[in-house]
Amino acid sequence: MKTVKLSQSSDLMPTLGLGTWQAPPEVIEPAVYKALDLGYRHIDTAFNYNNEEAIGTAVKKWLKDGKGTREDLFITTKLPHIGNRASDVKKFLKLQLERLQLDYIDLYLIHVPFGFFYNTDTLTPLIKSDGEYDLDVETDHIAIWKVMEECQKDGLIRNLGLSNFNEQQIKKIIDAAIIRPQVLQVELHAYFQQVELRKFCTDHEIVVTAYAPLGSPGAKDHFVNKYNYSPDAFPDLLGHPKVKEISKNHNKTTAQVLLRFLIQENIVVIPKSTSEARIKENSEIYDFEISKEEINELRKLDKGENGRIFNFLFWKGVERHPEYPFKLC
Template sequence: MNLGIRVQLLSRAQIRCYHRICRIMKHVSLSQTNDLMPTLGLGTWQAPPDVIESTVYNALNLGYRHIDTAFNYNNEEAIGTAIKKWISDGKGTRKDLFVTTKLPHVGNRAEDVDKFLTLQLKRLQLDYVDLYLIHVPFAFHCDDQTLTPKVKSTGEYELDTETNHIMIWKKLEECQEKGLIRNIGLSNFNEKQITKIMQSCNFKPQVLQVELHAYFQQQDLRKFCSDYEIVVTAYAPLGSPGAKDHFVNKYNYNPDTFPDLLGHKDVKEIAEKHGKTPAQVLLNFLVAQRVVVIPKSTSVNRLKENMSIYDFELSSSEVNRLKKLDKGEDGRIFNFLFWKGVENHPEYPFKIQKVEVEQVKQ
């Protein structure tokens, strides 16, 4: 009798624990293919090839299965080498992985999709990618020798103002039908641009990747995506601590303000209460809301830390406390104004104050 009661109580405790943990899902299902997309991925922006190869291999060994890269990151070859080695070492199979890459701003033309996708698959040493995103809604003219944007003597980027999202999307659908892409999505697009594509597409966008963190929570855009079963992926989910140095060193662009989410008093207090780090709290906060996160790190310890986000639950008061950190548009870090003149492109996706643009031009 006592044994029976003990087993029953244990079973209830296990069930409670199961339901508590499973509220924070490790995968989301993409609506049109039913492919499972891990809610935690490895971001690789700013990771140089000589570092990212070992980082990806280590991440895969730790249990990461979602790798996010892009043509513009200039590290697809190193990532492909790491994936190939991991598979050849018998650690797993291609089907275990979810690999995302992106069509670059210099390839935002229907006639250029095949060229860039073919090159990217070759660099990644893959027959297909699980997700292919249009990286940004605007386009630059391409230097065919360097595959980088053409820049005028004034420092302004040469805009290709003939960008046609519908034609690009139809070309991506063709590539999907050929088996080169499993899922198609967008990055840095606004609601109006997404709606225009959905009105003409056969296969709707499966994922929208945007800047998203506690200072910039994008609630309206997320509600829009939820209504259309579009999964939202958050880049810079920790506020991108290394972005400011990148802006200054590469583009000589210095934002007036820059967030320090990891050092915020509320985030630190919540982390201490749960015996977690501020980074783990910020990632858990988003993943619990069914947002996919792709934090970037090259440290094995940080890679492990970023994985340990599924075994605790924030209280409703803690969630509300973090929601109150939202600054709206004032919290945006990546407005792309480091590409001088980009705000003049007809498909520039963000509303910006005139004074902000003037400061960049000076």
């Protein structure tokens, strides 16, 4: 598995990881074990995915079975939106370490830049009578980051990063940080290539990780059924004629081409799958190279902001939070 060196810790982060969003515990546990057997060493999860316990069980079993060591693995998880305050960082990190059955997290990200109030019994966001989420508008990124730095110093986290933050929000943390962000995880695929944000990250030695690197085909049913999204809002990137043409040139699937494209653009990818065949297929992206001409053709697919799928407006009222990260037309 190829890796990239993180700028401050010099830890090696695998450029391919297993994404686990929308994967229920009973499904993700065997999928993670199988992925590790197939050579994956990078597993990405989050408090909000509600599957940390299952992932922890799979990792523990894999280690107990003598398949590898803890040092071989790179586990990423995230501080949830309901924990976005300095006073809650250690509470959630401790809970997540317990769920994952780990002594430390390889990479801990602030999942989103905005915060919600929550039910302390269920650890779920509070929703007001009008259906809007109860926003904690006092979200203070610097205060949160300082506590995360303490946790890193205490050995509970090896690397710190951000997810879904915009350039201005990242810069504010960089300017105040002792330990600068090492990774930024954002939606990124051929239809939404985030070129300016990537350049900013390169200039600041921040590794970019792409979630939804295939255009998140699995998100369609979720958003249509749960949040009444229009099916037309979801692109068929895997079926694009140009992607199909390039895949034929290399005798690869369109998914493999889209992942390889991002890898060659120096982006870490975390495609989600629970199918053994797809998990294996997604890992077979290091034995071919897309030509410069093909790279340029794929770059032309970028739709800019019109290509964004995840704007978080399914959390009703979130756009009124002062730290909502995206511009709305």
